[in-house]
Amino acid sequence: MNEPADLPQQTLRLHDCPNWLYLLREYDALYRSGSAGGSRLIRSHRKRVRDSLAAIIDANPEIEARPAATKPVTAHLGRALDLGELGAMRCMSRALERVADRLTWEYGYEKVPKALSRKYAYCEVLGPRGPVRAEQLVLGFVLFAPQTTYPQHSHKDIEESYISIAGAWSENDAAVHAPGSLILNRPEQEHRITTGNLEPCLLAYAWTGSEERLTAPGMKFSSNRTVRVKQGI
Numbered sequence: 001m002n003e004p005a006d007l008p009q010q011t012l013r014l015h016d017c018p019n020w021l022y023l024l025r026e027y028d029a030l031y032r033s034g035s036a037g038g039s040r041l042i043r044s045h046r047k048r049v050r051d052s053l054a055a056i057i058d059a060n061p062e063i064e065a066r067p068a069a070t071k072p073v074t075a076h077l078g079r080a081l082d083l084g085e086l087g088a089m090r091c092m093s094r095a096l097e098r099v100a101d102r103l104t105w106e107y108g109y110e111k112v113p114k115a116l117s118r119k120y121a122y123c124e125v126l127g128p129r130g131p132v133r134a135e136q137l138v139l140g141f142v143l144f145a146p147q148t149t150y151p152q153h154s155h156k157d158i159e160e161s162y163i164s165i166a167g168a169w170s171e172n173d174a175a176v177h178a179p180g181s182l183i184l185n186r187p188e189q190e191h192r193i194t195t196g197n198l199e200p201c202l203l204a205y206a207w208t209g210s211e212e213r214l215t216a217p218g219m220k221f222s223s224n225r226t227v228r229v230k231q232g233i
């Protein structure tokens, strides 16, 4: 399961690490196949992600091993992967399981509400901070416990998509998303996530934007006033 033991002193590159490579190919498959639902914006986002990813895989980037880290919510990861393996996203779920012991789970916010700190975390698999080094794209996973509300937020200069891997969830109370669904959040677009009562929820995500912004995304929750102003309330 681990990467080659006889290469510890030299720089590891993506093609030396099949499990990371297979995981990225699953992302490539998700953004290459499937429908854009007739949306021009989603079609162009899909293309941007897969074109960036294809170039990154071709360039055989460095693997920067980050220390593995868990958060309280990662106690739900096994169940989320089990659910993922029963559904349309089974290949992605299996590929993620192969690197599960090397993931760096984090919060990303300076201040995380106490209740949320037990129910949410994300891990990056590709981006400026690694483990697969890339500058123009971030790929990762976000995990939620059952009955979680992830507060309203938006991303400055970053376009974000989620692909649902396991569990049921809603964004802005607008729909219930099942495994395989893709949800696009344009830069500055406010969004709030809620998850189902009984099962955890695992989403794959992609961020596109400038290298500067992807390196320091400045994540923060929207204040109530900001939300009211942006929504014209």
Ligand SMILES: [Fe+2]
Residues within 6 Å of the ligand: 153, 155, 160, 185, 191
């Ligand atoms: Fe988001």
